[in-house]
Amino acid sequence: MPELRKDPVIGRWVIISTGRARRPNHIGPRHDSQVTGPCPFCAENEHVTPPEIMAYRPDGSRPNTPGWTLRVVPNKFPALMIEGELDRRGEGVFDLMNGVGAHEVIIETPRHETNMGTLSEKQFEDVLWAYRDRILDLRKDKRFRYILIFKNQGIEAGATLEHTHSQLIALPIVPINVLEELSGAKGYHRYKERCIYCDIVRQELEDRTRVVGENGAFVVICPFAPRFPFETWILPKKHSPCFEHASKQEYAELSRSLRETLIRLNQALNDPPFNYIIHSNPLQEPENGHYHWHIEIMPKLTQVAGFEWGSGFYINPVTPEDSARSLREIAL
Amino acid sequence: MPELRKDPVIGRWVIISTGRARRPNHIGPRHDSQVTGPCPFCAENEHVTPPEIMAYRPDGSRPNTPGWTLRVVPNKFPALMIEGELDRRGEGVFDLMNGVGAHEVIIETPRHETNMGTLSEKQFEDVLWAYRDRILDLRKDKRFRYILIFKNQGIEAGATLEHTHSQLIALPIVPINVLEELSGAKGYHRYKERCIYCDIVRQELEDRTRVVGENGAFVVICPFAPRFPFETWILPKKHSPCFEHASKQEYAELSRSLRETLIRLNQALNDPPFNYIIHSNPLQEPENGHYHWHIEIMPKLTQVAGFEWGSGFYINPVTPEDSARSLREIAL
Numbered sequence: 252m253p254e255l256r257k258d259p260v261i262g263r264w265v266i267i268s269t270g271r272a273r274r275p276n277h278i279g280p281r282h283d284s285q286v287t288g289p290c291p292f293c294a295e296n297e298h299v300t301p302p303e304i305m306a307y308r309p310d311g312s313r314p315n316t317p318g319w320t321l322r323v324v325p326n327k328f329p330a331l332m333i334e335g336e337l338d339r340r341g342e343g344v345f346d347l348m349n350g351v352g353a354h355e356v357i358i359e360t361p362r363h364e365t366n367m368g369t370l371s372e373k374q375f376e377d378v379l380w381a382y383r384d385r386i387l388d389l390r391k392d393k394r395f396r397y398i399l400i401f402k403n404q405g406i407e408a409g410a411t412l413e414h415t416h417s418q419l420i421a422l423p424i425v426p427i428n429v430l431e432e433l434s435g436a437k438g439y440h441r442y443k444e445r446c447i448y449c450d451i452v453r454q455e456l457e458d459r460t461r462v463v464g465e466n467g468a469f470v471v472i473c474p475f476a477p478r479f480p481f482e483t484w485i486l487p488k489k490h491s492p493c494f495e496h497a498s499k500q501e502y503a504e505l506s507r508s509l510r511e512t513l514i515r516l517n518q519a520l521n522d523p524p525f526n527y528i529i530h531s532n533p534l535q536e537p538e539n540g541h542y543h544w545h546i547e548i549m550p551k552l553t554q555v556a557g558f559e560w561g562s563g564f565y566i567n568p569v570t571p572e573d574s575a576r577s578l579r580e581i582a583l
Numbered sequence: 584m585p586e587l588r589k590d591p592v593i594g595r596w597v598i599i600s601t602g603r604a605r606r607p608n609h610i611g612p613r614h615d616s617q618v619t620g621p622c623p624f625c626a627e628n629e630h631v632t633p634p635e636i637m638a639y640r641p642d643g644s645r646p647n648t649p650g651w652t653l654r655v656v657p658n659k660f661p662a663l664m665i666e667g668e669l670d671r672r673g674e675g676v677f678d679l680m681n682g683v684g685a686h687e688v689i690i691e692t693p694r695h696e697t698n699m700g701t702l703s704e705k706q707f708e709d710v711l712w713a714y715r716d717r718i719l720d721l722r723k724d725k726r727f728r729y730i731l732i733f734k735n736q737g738i739e740a741g742a743t744l745e746h747t748h749s750q751l752i753a754l755p756i757v758p759i760n761v762l763e764e765l766s767g768a769k770g771y772h773r774y775k776e777r778c779i780y781c782d783i784v785r786q787e788l789e790d791r792t793r794v795v796g797e798n799g800a801f802v803v804i805c806p807f808a809p810r811f812p813f814e815t816w817i818l819p820k821k822h823s824p825c826f827e828h829a830s831k832q833e834y835a836e837l838s839r840s841l842r843e844t845l846i847r848l849n850q851a852l853n854d855p856p857f858n859y860i861i862h863s864n865p866l867q868e869p870e871n872g873h874y875h876w877h878i879e880i881m882p883k884l885t886q887v888a889g890f891e892w893g894s895g896f897y898i899n900p901v902t903p904e905d906s907a908r909s910l911r912e913i914a915l
Contacts, residue, residue, distance in 0.1 A: 556741025
């Protein structure tokens with residue numbers, strides 16, 4: 252059983268998941284090659300993955316057979332186990348609990364596409380609906396406090412399979428970066444009685460130097476203090492703490508924003524490896540006035556030295572004003 | 584002039600340093616090759632670096648000529664500029680200041696060694712004394728709040744030159760990870776009236792499952808909740824907030840601990856790329872009962888997906904008990 256362990260000083264939880272060392276790109280220096288052999292995410296290879304959790308099957312085909320347009324399966328090498336009690340306990344100054352959680356893979360297309368930017372608008376919309384459907388299902392499980400949805404595209408961004416996919420991890424704790432955002436946003440709200448993200452959106456839309464694009468519901472910006480070159484965020488214009496509470500119209504507009512942003516990044520940076528992460532309100536927390544969900548996209552262009560994530564101190568050689576201008580000037 | 588910009592939500596400062604894009608491994612996907620040509624850190628090539636700030640010259644030779652055993656020079660592509668006022672200012676919700684600071688390189692040997700583990704005990708001691716000498720000099724400058732000392736060894740760990748060296752960055756702000764440690768340690772101290780690091784040291788020395796080695800003044804452990812496989816920390820056994828206040832005897836024992844730890848990592852993991860960071864009390868803060876300086880060493884073995892540093896949530900496939908046992912069993 253994997254374990255969740257808490258750093259006693261800064262309160263960061265990590266998963267110690269020894270089972271994952273059996274993964275194809277297992278522990279060892281410089282093993283970053285991708286898996287070879289038939290792609291387990293392609294149509295006709297449904298039997299290679301664990302049985303599907305859900306799928307969009309417009310033709311009404313049977314589970315675990317071809318005919319699907321999007322498929323969600325358990326991760327074959329899960330970082331957490333879905334069954335069991337949390338069993339929070341202490342060992343002297345240390346805190347730990349069982350590694351209970353869900354680890355799922357969203358396969359975004361039955362075809363062997365390696366670049367999410369090549370998917371259609373409809374496919375992007377389906378991906379967002381799949382995220383929402385899985386959140387609404389998993390949030391019924393009261394053991395979970397947070398659902399982390401993210402994508403690694405490209406070996407350098409941590410992908411082990413090239414067929415375009417996203418991942419979902421349901422956690423019995425809230426990741427430290429989200430806690431920091433919540434605490435910062437709450438402090439601002441106490442002082443100003445306004446949402447800091449709403450204030451950022453308003454200022455960026457007036458200033459425009461860091462705006463990449465916008466539509467009725469979303470704005471795409473390069474943030475004021477980016478850790479990475481070409482880091483890009485997508486924020487809803489209207490205050491909203493939870494990703495899963497967006498409307499049908501908002502998912503349609505978000506799929507356009509996300510698709511356009513990835514196309515811009517592909518063109519500006521020659522199909523860069525990248526990660527994105529959805530930042531949303533923790534489960535079981537009430538809708539509030541201070542938190543504002545958003546997506547953070549981080550192209551992997553520079554070698555990030557360990558000192559940067561070890562210190563939390565980043566050196567970025569590109570201004571967000573320059574990266575926003577480059578992205579904005581891409582003809583779509 | 585580079586800029587320091589603050590994320591308005593979580594309070595993390597980043598350096599936006601466009602001048603560094605001229606560095607040899609400039610921005611662009613997958614440019615992580617090292618510099619070619621004569622090594623600027625080797626003896627006889629002193630003219631290739633900016634003029635030295637200090638050097639250990641047992642033979643009394645002149646600055647910027649051969650004869651040195653350790654040399655400190657300004658970084659040729661500094662992330663910050665030493666001259667100028669901080670000029671803290673706001674732009675609506677955002678905060679920024681001029682990128683004032685020092686960025687120095689500690690060249691640890693005149694010979695072209697690429698692995699710090701091959702240096703002698705005396706050379707390790709000199710490296711530690713050089714760190715201390717530079718801190719004592721730079722802390723006179725009241726613009727600075729923190730001195731970050733770190734090492735990147737190996738391309739995968741972010742090194743652009745292979746000749747063994749460390750770096751020092753003097754900052755007008757305190758990096759967020761140090762702030763988090765200070766705040767966590769302060770909370771514990773308020774509650775228990777004890778230093779949390781002292782309690783960790785005591786518990787680890789009793790438990791011993793995560794102890795790699797020890798001597799009179801230092802203990803080497805794999806921490807309870809490590810982010811990375813084989814992450815290893817060196818802590819003074821006696822409470823002490825500041826690295827630069829260690830005694831002669833303590834630097835001698837630390838150089839032994841650090842050297843032995845790198846030799847163990849080299850043998851266990853076949854000369855892995857790695858980073859280390861010295862975590863010490865901020866400048867201009869009084870000696871206190873809650874903070875405890877230490878060194879964190881992070882071998883770079885796994886591909887760290889951006890989602891991990893984006894979320895602050897780490898999945899580690901190796902238990903610290905296993906990595907401590909492997910390291911402990913290396914015959915020195």
